[in-house]
Amino acid sequence: MGCRNVKRPSPHAAHQRRPIKNLFLQMHDVPCSPNHSSSSSEGFFFRNPNRSIEQGTGQGRIVAGEEEREREREQRGRRRDKMILAVLFSNSDGNILIERFHGVPAEERLHWRSFLVKLGADNLKGAKNEELLVASHKSVSIVYTMIGDVCLYIVGKDEYDELALAEVIFAITSAVKDVCGKPPTERLFLDKYGRICLCLDEIVWKGLLENTEKDRVRRLIRLKPPEALVLLLDVGPSMHGVLQEVENICSTLLVYNRSDEIGVVLFGTKETSNELAKELGGYKHVVVARDIKVVDEETTNALQNLPRGTSPVTDAQHPLRDPPQGTKKDQVDTIADQMKRHEIKMDCIIFRESGVRHNAVMDENDQLLYHFRERSVTKVVHVDSPTSLLGALRTRNVLPVTVFRGDLEVWVYKKTSEEKFPTLKKYSDKAPASDKFASHEVKVDYEYKSVLEPDTVVPPDQRIKGYLYGPQVVPISSAEWEAVKFKPEKGVKLLGFTDRSSISRHYFMKDVFSFVPEPGNTKAVAAVSALARAMSEMNKVAILRCVWRQGQGNVALGVLTPNISSAKNVLDSFYFNILPFAEDIREFQFRSFSSLPSSSQPTKEQQEAADNLVKMLDLAPPGREEILKPDFTPNPMYLDLKSKQPDANVPPLDKCLKKITEPDPDVIDYQAPLIKKLGNVFELKENPKKxxxxxxxxxxxxxxxxxxxxxxxxxxxxxxxSEALYPPKKKAGEIGDHNPVQDFEAMLTQRSSSTWVQTAIEEMQKYITALIQDSCDRDNHQKALECLVALRKACIIEQEPNEYNGFVTKLCQKFRPAGDKIFLQLLSSKNASLISKEEAPDSDVTEEMARNFCLKPEPSSQ
Known part of the structure; x- marks a missing residue:
């Protein structure tokens, strides 16, 4: 079971320590009974995110609020004349983005702003990203650099010399990149302005360097307080078979909740070690394995080596007493009210092996837990196998973020989100081993050079994107793109309603979104529920046009489907699926077997074997239990493995994870006859690889x-x-006699400039003309015709039909008076006539003109 808490009680009220402890015990008392079956085990997880709560173990309290931080800073006792004087961020134009002055009089700050901006303008232009530059001014040291499009200046004196300021600037740049995800542009920097300010104040406070560790800074600036999680685990005899899976789940919890505070309590142990047993007596076989504190190595060791207990959770020697007042159900109500008051939530996972007979005590426990669930403080899940145990507990909690909030009183969330694999970055080992500030990052800088001047680097302000349009390159600036960019207004519009049957399931695209009523708005809840239930009764769906953000470039057009809740504490909502446009649909018509000859049609045995194959792939066959239920099957994307020894081998895959990633042997054995029959009725032939x-x-x-x-x-x-291994040694752009067609095609594919296609066409025209002129006894006519056919194809592809038509017209005019009728006859027979408008829209020649072209041989006159 798990219990989440969003807000802890105040640490200053001493009387609040005992109710929290009693709440802990009462929650364990309620669902248990002296006659509890040993084949069923239950436990709790508590989550409490406020770190300022006092621990109930008498070992002091954990305080990480602003008051303690102030006391720690004041106790440092450093001299205030040895400090960081200024930290400034500016853009490339010298405009200040963030500034922090410490111990600098107000009348001197304007001077420092002007001086630092001028210093950066003189020296940072052309500097590499994060390259440190050092200067001195009036006995103070200055270190400055560029990070993305932002300039960073740090001024210090005395003990904050160049080396110390380099450490400070490294911590700040690392934090900024961590917040922005990359070296920031000015716009990205301003978007992350708030978090960057929080990071800066945690690194440098009142002129002193406070924190340099990126993980600690990230933990301190979190707007959401960390959770306190208490793992209550049953390690009695009934759980011995699944304790290995329990250890795996708890280890994964540590990976995804490493900044939270976690405590571990074990039930069913042989020993007894807890404060209540010492103070009040009783509570045997309960061990507090770890008090509530931030995850560390001790927590990992405690969860990786769980003891195998010898006593059931409810040993008959220590029966639990009935409450002195009221019934157990009344006690559940009291506990649930206290949990709501302190915003505690509980996840209860009950492992009950299949085949176990239910008795009255087990049913009573289930009813009490269900009563907790109805009060919206508990999630109850029953599992019966180690695999379902892994899938029942969500080890990673992702905070949902609204995709849309507008005039309509609904909030839109992503229902599911694809998990991306972590990207592997390049690692550099060029830095000295003694350099503790080395980031080992590989940075790539691109330089653009002109084709006409290969040694000249083109600066960014002289570069512009170009797009191929036929043989031409059309330049389009970012300002022109911005001017013609589609900018719809943010909002959700209801276009109409239609029958549910008119929207096919396979039309759904991309992610699924969930429309829920605005939290706390009872009128919105009633309106959404009324609309959803009316649409469900009439079997209707709605068509919506959605623009999630202002300035979004694309519009989402989709279907809104009602989702009627069957639980009392879950509100009605809608699901939104994006639909395709007409251009996104490709209809493929497959031929029917009836259109094939009888020799190619499947036999009755083959058709039956194929049908059985499809039925075999069903995970929920009739008469059998569903396999791999989504709610109880873990969906691991990758394993996050940690090791103290860098050279340690990767451990083998866990058997439970192997079971869901490999075919189930029981299913394969059950379907083995069908698989064998499928191979017998079809003749298998080797398909050669093309x-x-x-x-x-x-x-x-x-x-x-x-x-x-x-x-x-x-x-x-x-x-x-052979040509690839031993390329011919000739100049680029030259058409040789060995293979002129391939040389011409190679010239077309080079495209080293916008005029290269025109150059290739002109060279081919010259070559064809020379072949015909230098032909002796018409021996070059065939080669010239092949070149002309290649030129015709190229002009059609490159949208230059007029170049070809003009050239062929000149050939006709030139060689007809010379009496070279054989070449003209070959030209007509090989369909090398003019390019018509049907073949190329830019052509001025109609199809009839091309067909009646004068290249046809004239009748000889006698």
């Missing part, structure tokens, strides 16, 4: 038939390999 065409081959200007033929011919493949 050669994968390279991207370069797919981008060539040969047709599909020519490309397939080229890949099938061994000689062509050998020629390609």
């Amino acid at each position: 050669k994968k065409a390279r991207t370069q081959d797919r981008l060539t200007y040969t047709g599909a038939d020519d490309q397939a033929k080229l890949l099938e011919e061994p000689s062509a493949e050998k020629v390609g390999v």
Whole structure:
């Protein structure tokens, strides 16, 4: 069981210590009984997030509030004349973003602002990111740098010299990057302004360096207080079979709640060690394994080696007494009221093996726990296997964030979110081993150089993005993009209602969103419930147009489906699924078996075997229990393994996790006859692996038939390999006599400038003209025709039909008077006529004009 608390009682009220302790004990008393079956085990988890509560063990109290922090700072006793004088953030234009002055008179601050901004303008231009620069002014030291688009200046004196300020600036830059996720732009810096200010005040306070550890700073600036979690674990004989899984769950809890405070209490142990047993007597076989405090190595050791107890939770030698007043149900109400008052929540996981017979005591315990659940303070889950035990407890709590809040009195959340794998970053070992401030990050800087001047670096203010449009490169600036950018207004619009049957399930796209009424607004709760129930009764769904944020570039169009709650303490809500537009749908029509010849149709045995295969894949077959229930199956994305020894081997996969990632042997054995029959009724043939065409081959200007033929011919493949190994030594842009078509295609694919396509076309035109002119006995006509066909294809692809049409027209005019009718006849027979408007929209030639082109041979006159 688990119990969460959002707010702790005040540490200054001494009388509040005992009620918390009594609450702890009463919650264990209620669901238990002297006759409790040994095959069923129950326990509690408490969560309490406020760190200023006093512990009930008499070992002092944990205080981490602002008062103690002030006392610690005042007790340092440092001399105030040895301090950090100023910390300033500015943008590249010299505008101050954040400033902190310590011990600097107000009349001198303007001077320091002007001086530091001028210092950065003179020296930071062209400096690398996070490169430290040092200066001195009037006996003080200055260290400054660039982090992203933001300038950072730190001024100190005396003991805060250059080395000490370098430590300070490293801590600040690390915190800023941690908050922003990357070196910040000015806009990102301003978006994270509040958290950056909190980090800065935790690192530097009243001119002194306070914290340099990034994890500690992150923990101190959390707006949400840490939780206090108490693990109440039954280690009695009935739990011995699943204690290994319990240890795994608790270890995972430590990974995801390492900043919280955790306590561990064990029930059913042979020993007894708790404060109540010493003070009041009783409470045997209960051990407080760890008091409530922040997770450390002691907590890990306590949870990785749980003792195997010898006494059941409810030993008959120590029966629990009935309450002196009222019934057990009344006591549950009293405890639930106290839990609500202190905002405590409890997660109760009951492990009860399958086949165990229920008795009256077990049923009574279940009813009392269900009564806790109805009071909205407890979550009760029954499990019957180690695998379901892993899936029943959510080890990681993700704080939900609203996607949308607007004029409508509803809040929108993401129902599910995809978990991304952690990215592996490059690691640099160039830093000295003695450098404790080395980040070992690999930073990549890009330089852009001009094609015309390869040695000249183009600065950012002279660069602009260009986009290919045919053979041309069209430049578009960011200002032009911003001017034409679609900027819809934030809001949710109801477009109408439709029948539920008109929206197919396979149309749903992307993530699912949940529309819930505004918390605390009873009118919104009633309105959402009324609308949801009316839509459910009429079997209707709503079509919505949603823009979650102001300035969002895309619009979400989707269907709103009512979600009627069956629980008393859960409100009605809606689910929102994004629908595709018409352009997003591709309808594929598959041929029916009836259209195939009888020889290709499956036999009756084959059809039956295929049907049985589909039924075999059902996780909830008729007459059998569902396999891998989503509510009780862990969905691990990755294992977070920690080791004290860096060279330690990775441990083997846990058997419970292996069970959900590998096929279940019981299911395979049960379906083995069907699998064997499937292999017998179908003739299996080896499917040869086809050669994968390279991207370069797919981008060539040969047709599909020519490309397939080229890949099938061994000689062509050998020629390609030899040319790749021993490329011909000729200048780029030159068309040679050995293989002019491939040289022309290579020129087209280079695209080193916007005029390169035009250059390649002109070179090919010159080459074709030279072939025809220098032809002896028309021996070059065939090669010239191949080049002309390649030129025609290229002009169609590159949208340059007029270049080809003009060139062919000139050839016709030039060689017709010369009497070279054979070449004109070949030109007509190979369909190398003009490019019509049907083939290229930019062409001025109609299809009829291309068909009646004058390249047709004229009849000879006798």
